[in-house]
Amino acid sequence: MRRAAGTGALSLTAVLLIQLAAAGPAHADEWRDKEYWLADYGITEAWKKSQGEGVKVAVIDTGVDPSHPDLAGAIAGGTDVSGAGDPSGGRGLGVNPEHGTLVATLLAGRGHAGKEGDDEDGKDYKGPGKGPDGIIGVAPKAELLTVSAWIGEANPGGVPIDQQLPNAVRWAVDNGAKVINMSLGSSSTAWPESWDDAFLYAEQNDVVIVAAAGNRGVGMIQVGAPATIPGVLTVAGLDREGKASWDSSSEGISIGVAAPAENLVGGLPEGASRYAEWSGTSAAAPLVSGVAALIRSAYPELTAAQVINRIITTAKDGGVPGRDTIYGYGIIDANAALNADVPAVAGNPLGTIEEWIRIHRRGEAPAAPAGPEPVSEALPDIPEPRVPTAAEPYTEEDPLPAVLVLGFAGLILLVSAGGSIAVLRIRRSAEASAGAVPEDLAGGEEQKMEPSRSA
Template sequence: MRWLLRVGATVTAIGLAAAPVVPAHAAPGLSDRQWWFGSWNIQEKVWPLTKGKGVTVAVIDTGVNARVPDLEAAVLPGADMTGRGGDGREDNDRYKGGHGTGMASLIASRGTSSGFYGIAPEAMILPIAAPVVSPPVTSNSIRYAVDHGAKVVNISLGLPGSDVFPNQCPPQLLDAVKYADSKDVVVVASAGDEGDTVNSPDYPGSCPGVLAVGALARDSKPWVSTQRQSYVTVGAPGQDVGWINKTGQVFDTGEGTSQAAALTAGAAALLRSHDPELSARQVVQRLTATARDFGPPGRDVMLGYGVISISRALTQNVPEDAPNPVYERLDKATASKAGDGATKPAAVEQDDSGGFPVLVVAGVVVALLVLGGGAFLLLRRRNSAMPTGPMGPMPSPPQQFGRPQQSPYQHGSQMQPPQYPPGGPHNPPPGR
């Protein structure tokens, strides 16, 4: 979903639709605009097996309006990490009309009022209001989700600049992802919406242990703006994918990797509901191994191993040694960090000679001088590059991926699913 939000001098706000096209009181029944249901055979092949019952999905976003009729039975009390107080069941999105509510609706909307269904309509939503991506806030949000019963975590947000960190992930955030892995929780994130422009690596999608999702367009090709990065593992529908906003109104369409990530989180919930014995690692491995190849043949930087196929993931056996790059990266990062830690005690060992205190004091003084000079230069550089306000330099802003768009279709019109090109093994519709 294309919903880019940047703050301060770097703002790129891509507009929200002027008005929704479907009122919240529309007659119940699956919306004919949800084309991904047909392409994934949700009603025919997925819902007869599972609708997500028994699984909680944490949505780390702008909060979720629990008073929306289609979501009120699905939303649990959560948390607000913004300092406003509350339990996450308010959507305080001031720019996009309710990004967090929209993501929750794609996952678990009951469809009772609007006819707009999530793909896992019996799953529960744990809302965590944390719209600003930062190592401490996002890390605490993941840990909260893990400690409060979530089996899947969705983060349809991102912040550029992960390439300055080891493993393309801030260490504090990597520790939170490791914690989720230790507690058997799947973490899903959007890959990013700037693939056709700056295409910078965005975290948390770039972090080892996070299932990063690219976006598929309706023409069976990668969406034009989906991020081109090696950390992208799978894809999901991301163009002409609408949502329910925080006032309960349904938008026909939208675009971006936010929607793709939310749909993938819903798919993970379906797998965990259908087979509770599957570990988080096995869920991600199944989604990866059973994905349908779209775009360039083989793994690519836009859709990874392909577009997820929920019915195949639910029913096909996957070898234990099938690729699982998300966790291979995490294990490598963990081993690397453990190796670093193992060498440090030897490096600081000292003998008991009388010169030890002098050496320590001298070393501390030198270290402080070096760190102080480096910090001064770094701050000076940052301050010269960052926009300023009345309170000084403004922080680097997050991105919120995905936006509803004004639809050319009127309520009741027939939106046809995409026409997949004939022939070849790399272009069947997802789920078939």
């Protein structure tokens, strides 16, 4: 795991813990059986109304392998913004090249019908996707746009991350994405000013942006950018029992909803073993992006703000009553998000970056609310109240994300004693700085990592 060091560095991490699949002949349908979230979180019911038809979802990540059997026919286009990757975004980059393919299969995997020449396997299959084997994503009929970025150590392509990320967002919008998945998080709540216009561009073009909240397991105690940007739907992580995950989540006021982040599975690029078990909000985010795609397909007339509103208002409350900093508005419920009667809203309940830029970058005071109509009789001469001057925007050096790190706490074959000690230190440090630990997170167990593929 690598994190940006030094003041002002913004370390974006796609938070997950991963166990690689054991090398050897594993049948893909064994992996389909592990997708507990499809039934437990209302996704199979939601499929009766929509499977994401006609919706493009951009995956801004390390690159997606188009040759994976579960992604056949799913990729509608791609690009590379790093200067170091394949022009189509189809080659994994950086220290964790598997990450983008894992995210893509979980979001829009289509499964497959067994090995080539196996006519019996899947012959009578009538479910979603292309067959009973492999990973079926939340939106198996959505189309993917893949954008590869260099995430991790110094980019050999020479393009800094403060340029890569906004370029990726703009390309996704210009190429028809209605949802953008960003399975990356940061140790900083701030973001470079160079990102403002791109996120504003997405907002003005009615695009839903979903971002991972981050993982305590890699030292991300609080939510960081881009998940702190107003209007972005931030996803926290749950354990297998549906409670807030200790390692595979973080805390912050910008969290919108929580989704499964432990004991998940996804596809790997190339190699003998094409699947892995993994954990983290990097995995939770594409589940929510998939639900957004289902809604945009079923209700194409809804704005991005109304899509987000359906997701957060139909979420099941978790933790303390009402919105909180661990579950946000609650736990994702795909069936309710697709089928509940939800009143329309005029604006994004998570805020807008346009307003944030106006106040914090330009230093303009918030608009005063409209007052009552003036009365007809004469009023006493009251001096006009002084309007406080808006504080100067943050003037410290822009926290340029020198390193975009995919927050794997894994991609490892062996967990050492030193790793366990580090996690314990992180946990104790968090408890010491934050005070009492919420009941949902007290006594959280260490994430168990098992070897699953030879190096």
